[in-house]
Amino acid sequence: MTPSQTEGGSVSEGQPVFDPERGDASEDTVAMVVSGAMEATGLAAYCWTVADDALLWSPNAAAMLEAAPDAIRTGRRYASLLDPAAGTTRFEAVMAGGADAGDGVPFQTEYIFRPGGRGQPHGLWIEDKGRWFAGPHGRPERILG
Numbered sequence: 001m002t003p004s005q006t007e008g009g010s011v012s013e014g015q016p017v018f019d020p021e022r023g024d025a026s027e028d029t030v031a032m033v034v035s036g037a038m039e040a041t042g043l044a045a046y047c048w049t050v051a052d053d054a055l056l057w058s059p060n061a062a063a064m065l066e067a068a069p070d071a072i073r074t075g076r077r078y079a080s081l082l083d084p085a086a087g088t089t090r091f092e093a094v095m096a097g098g099a100d101a102g103d104g105v106p107f108q109t110e111y112i113f114r115p116g117g118r119g120q121p122h123g124l125w126i127e128d129k130g131r132w133f134a135g136p137h138g139r140p141e142r143i144l145g
Contacts, residue, residue, distance in 0.1 A: 035059055048075055048143040066115040087111030090128050094143055100134035
């Protein structure tokens, strides 16, 4: 049995972590629950900002991708581990077009990610799905997936 939060905020056995009826979950609790759910379902999440090429990942991403965190820290580093002959990359899917009317533009693609590098035989099929949001010039600026 795992410890959880009681009404008074202390930790005890057998009580729910939060009461969705009251909506009293802390941000840390919600982050813990979402992270656990993502791990349990084999999902990872990211935010990619095009201007600085930074990739911010959910805590479970590096382990799931079998990659060092530094290897997936930027869009370029991540892309260097994709098999160029197997699928449309995230960059290609996002930059393919569309217009953001304010609620983002959905995208979805599949490709092979090679954690040991392009020349290595071990690869993971990745389904990359999300939504991109345009900057002031209408081009993709922030991608969530």
